[in-house]
Amino acid sequence: MTLKTLLATSAASLIALSTAATAQTEINFWHAMGGQLGERTDAFATTFNGQQDACVVNSVYQGNYTETMTAAIAAFRAGEQPHIVQVFEVGTATMMGAEGAVYPVHKLMEDQGIEFNESDYIPAVISYYSDTDGNMLSLPFNSSTPVMWVNLDLFEANNLEVPTTWEETIAAARVLKEAGVASPLGFGWQSWTQIENFSAWHDLEIGTMENGFAGTTTELTINNPAVVAHLDRLQDMVEEGLFVYAGRRGDSRPQFVNGEAAMWINSSAYFGGFAADIQDFEFTQVPMPVDTAVRAEPQNSIIGGATLWTLTGHEDAEYACAAQFLNFLSGTEQQADWAQATGYVPITNAAAELMQERGFFAENPGTDVAITQLSLSEPTANSRGLRFGNFVQIRDIINEEMEAIWAGDKTAQDAMDAAVERGNELLRRFEATNG
Amino acid sequence: MEKRVVFKSRWLPYLLVAPQIVITLVFFIWPAYQALETSFYLEDVFGFSRTFVGLENFTRLFGDDGYLRSFWTTFVFGFAVTFLSMSMALGLAVAANRVIRTATLYRTFLIWPYAVAPALAGVLWFFMMNPTLGIIAYMLEVVWGVDWNHYVNGDQALLMVIIAAAWKQISYNFLFFLAALQSIPKSMIEAAAIDGANPGRRFWTIVFPLISPTTFFLLVVNLVYAFFDTFAIIHATTSGGPADATSILVYKVYSTGFVGQDYGSSAAQSVILMAIVIAMTFIQFRYVERKVQY
Numbered sequence: 001m002t003l004k005t006l007l008a009t010s011a012a013s014l015i016a017l018s019t020a021a022t023a024q025t026e027i028n029f030w031h032a033m034g035g036q037l038g039e040r041t042d043a044f045a046t047t048f049n050g051q052q053d054a055c056v057v058n059s060v061y062q063g064n065y066t067e068t069m070t071a072a073i074a075a076f077r078a079g080e081q082p083h084i085v086q087v088f089e090v091g092t093a094t095m096m097g098a099e100g101a102v103y104p105v106h107k108l109m110e111d112q113g114i115e116f117n118e119s120d121y122i123p124a125v126i127s128y129y130s131d132t133d134g135n136m137l138s139l140p141f142n143s144s145t146p147v148m149w150v151n152l153d154l155f156e157a158n159n160l161e162v163p164t165t166w167e168e169t170i171a172a173a174r175v176l177k178e179a180g181v182a183s184p185l186g187f188g189w190q191s192w193t194q195i196e197n198f199s200a201w202h203d204l205e206i207g208t209m210e211n212g213f214a215g216t217t218t219e220l221t222i223n224n225p226a227v228v229a230h231l232d233r234l235q236d237m238v239e240e241g242l243f244v245y246a247g248r249r250g251d252s253r254p255q256f257v258n259g260e261a262a263m264w265i266n267s268s269a270y271f272g273g274f275a276a277d278i279q280d281f282e283f284t285q286v287p288m289p290v291d292t293a294v295r296a297e298p299q300n301s302i303i304g305g306a307t308l309w310t311l312t313g314h315e316d317a318e319y320a321c322a323a324q325f326l327n328f329l330s331g332t333e334q335q336a337d338w339a340q341a342t343g344y345v346p347i348t349n350a351a352a353e354l355m356q357e358r359g360f361f362a363e364n365p366g367t368d369v370a371i372t373q374l375s376l377s378e379p380t381a382n383s384r385g386l387r388f389g390n391f392v393q394i395r396d397i398i399n400e401e402m403e404a405i406w407a408g409d410k411t412a413q414d415a416m417d418a419a420v421e422r423g424n425e426l427l428r429r430f431e432a433t434n435g
Numbered sequence: 436m437e438k439r440v441v442f443k444s445r446w447l448p449y450l451l452v453a454p455q456i457v458i459t460l461v462f463f464i465w466p467a468y469q470a471l472e473t474s475f476y477l478e479d480v481f482g483f484s485r486t487f488v489g490l491e492n493f494t495r496l497f498g499d500d501g502y503l504r505s506f507w508t509t510f511v512f513g514f515a516v517t518f519l520s521m522s523m524a525l526g527l528a529v530a531a532n533r534v535i536r537t538a539t540l541y542r543t544f545l546i547w548p549y550a551v552a553p554a555l556a557g558v559l560w561f562f563m564m565n566p567t568l569g570i571i572a573y574m575l576e577v578v579w580g581v582d583w584n585h586y587v588n589g590d591q592a593l594l595m596v597i598i599a600a601a602w603k604q605i606s607y608n609f610l611f612f613l614a615a616l617q618s619i620p621k622s623m624i625e626a627a628a629i630d631g632a633n634p635g636r637r638f639w640t641i642v643f644p645l646i647s648p649t650t651f652f653l654l655v656v657n658l659v660y661a662f663f664d665t666f667a668i669i670h671a672t673t674s675g676g677p678a679d680a681t682s683i684l685v686y687k688v689y690s691t692g693f694v695g696q697d698y699g700s701s702a703a704q705s706v707i708l709m710a711i712v713i714a715m716t717f718i719q720f721r722y723v724e725r726k727v728q729y
Contacts, residue, residue, distance in 0.1 A: 066694055070693050070694070070696065073480055073481060073696060076481055076482075077481065077482045094480055094696070097479070097480075098479070098480060098481045098483070100481065100483050101481045101483075238587075244566075244584065244587075245584070245586050245587045245677075246566065246567060246584075246586050247586045248674065248676065251586070254565075254567045254568055255567055258567060258568075260567060390695060390697070392694055392695060392696075393690075393691070393694060393695035393697070396675075396690065396694065396695075399676065400501075400675075400676060400677075400678045400679050401678070403586075403587070403676055403677035403678040404677075404678040406587050406677070407587050407588060407589060407677060407678065409589075409678065422501075425495075426695075426697075429477065429697065432477055432486070433477060433478065433479035433480075433484070433486075434479060
């Protein structure tokens with residue numbers, strides 16, 4: 001063997017080696033699932049990586065929903081964006097407005113020749129996440145809806161029926177208070193549960209232009225008499241000691257876990273955590289109470305949670321992997337396992353059926369409440385969801401104004417008027433940049 | 436004697452200060468300029484387009500009651516944190532200065548909290564004062580019958596973040612005060628004692644004036660700390676709430692910019708903050724420093 005051939009063969013083998021190394025395409029997936037949920041999400045990536053050799057998915061936790069979204073946007077501006085990012089529902093309008101940054105999932109699947117049937121998803125999910133042309137721009141991943149968590153032991157000990165209306169809720173709360181329950185009622189994500197979902201549940205408009213779905217000129221209408229009356233009622237409960245406010249987001253969770261709250265309105269996705277953390281008492285989920293003065297029967301609730309967005313600016317081979325991974329995640333098996341473990345609703349009809357077949361709903365009474373609430377009736381323009389720009393900030397404004405009510409600094413009417421005024425200003429700013 | 440150093444080469448001095456100038460330009464002047472520029476624009480989130488809006492970002496801020504309230508909150512917070520942390524630190528330093536046995540042990544313990552990250556300090560107090568779980572909240576209720584709920588009560592929330600922010604800074608102040616106290620000649624204090632001055636008088640007429648340069652330095656450092664570095668404490672505990680009770684200016688910059696992604700308004704707020712720092716530094720060196728005895 002001459003030196004020349006030796007060099008040639010070694011060069012050839014080097015090339016072969018390097019192609020073998022690059023044969024695996026890496027893609028980045030940024031998510032906002034912490035704790036138990038995060039482990040499960042990462043496990044999806046690990047399973048997917050083990051099933052095939054072509055792609056490697058790096059599943060990275062980037063902090064809470066807001067942090068993940070802002071990190072992805074900052075990364076995009078710096079040209080370092082992930083392939084897939086999980087964005088919560090209130091960020092939907094912002095993402096949809098960013099046409100140059102988003103690779104719509106229906107188009108991605110079409111380009112990669114993977115079947116993507118939007119009608120597989122449950123109607124509440126389709127209606128929330130479809131654009132005006134009826135296309136889904138992102139892949140639904142985790143969706144939940146607010147339910148009322150009930151401490152059954154406290155209800156039994158006081159011979160109480162689980163309430164279905166707000167009058168019954170107040171009556172039950174009084175008995176429970178009498179029996180020494182510190183805060184009979186509690187709730188988290190207050191804008192989502194007590195304003196957005198209260199409105200959908202009673203078929204009330206949240207904002208003009210079909211809650212923002214029909215255009216960016218939308219204005220908030222949450223200072224309407226029904227919402228104000230509801231907040232007045234809650235403020236009365238504060239004064240009577242029937243409800244003690246314990247913070248934004250899920251900060252009030254200890255109230256329910258410690259038995260200080262007997263009724264707690266928040267996401268159905270607390271199921272997994274509660275099942276692990278609560279041993280001292282029996283609990284279940286029931287539908288949110290109805291305000292019979294507004295509507296005799298509830299309409300339907302709206303979802304919270306997040307979808308997966310594909311961002312532009314990557315290689316075609318990487319998008320092939322992204323499409324395969326998204327396809328894997330939306331698989332019936334994965335979705336059913338995920339929903340069973342976490343309390344998120346099964347977002348495809350097939351996953352719901354599989355859970356039914358497995359007997360999950362029968363074994364865990366109450367776990368079907370979320371999906372029942374979501375599909376209670378055909379969503380109306382008021383109850384299909386909401387699409388407001390800058391809504392992350394607007395929610396903070398609503399939080400602030402609601403806290404002013406709980407502290408007794410403002411009346412419900414004043415607070416909601418202020419929330420509408422301040423919120424509309426941000427909507428106008430969004431309109432100015434995205435109109 | 437000529438104190439100034441005279442360089443032979445004309446260019447050497449410029450070369451020597453160049454690294455410092457470059458660092459200042461790249462890390463301070465350039466970002467500051469960018470903030471100033473962005474504050475005149477309205478920009479979409481992903482940075483595809485921007486429109487020049489003149490002073491609109493500023494006029495909007497000053498038309499916003501919430502922003503004006505935030506000024507007041509910031510001043511209350513800033514001065515309360517500075518006063519609390521400095522007075523506590525001075526008290527501890529005076530006490531530690533008198534300790535003869537195991538002095539190092541005491542000092543080490545007192546300096547320890549400085550190693551705690553601000554966010555952790557916030558969370559620590561947050562847990563202890565949590566209305567449902569916290570030990571302090573429980574004691575307040577059982578011993579004094581105080582109904583503690585910083586989720587609802589804005590004053591309590593503000594008090595909580597003030598305590599957390601001040602606690603964190605005590606160690607730092609303690610270190611400087613202790614050093615200053617130890618540099619005071621013993622003979623002066625002894626002389627005053629012989630003249631019949633009691634400990635309180637000795638402190639206020641001799642010790643306090645002698646450590647005034649340190650006090651002045653700490654005043655500047657603490658105010659800057661309270662105004663700008665306490666972001667993590669607020670972020671990790673109250674997120675500016677309840678309502679906007681703990682929403683200090685620097686937190687507002689963050690929430691507008693990073694949560695709301697309204698970069699124009701956020702930049703305008705940074706520019707206003709910059710102006711405040713410049714004004715504060717000017718006032719301090721112009722008026723307060725004159726009274727300091729070096």
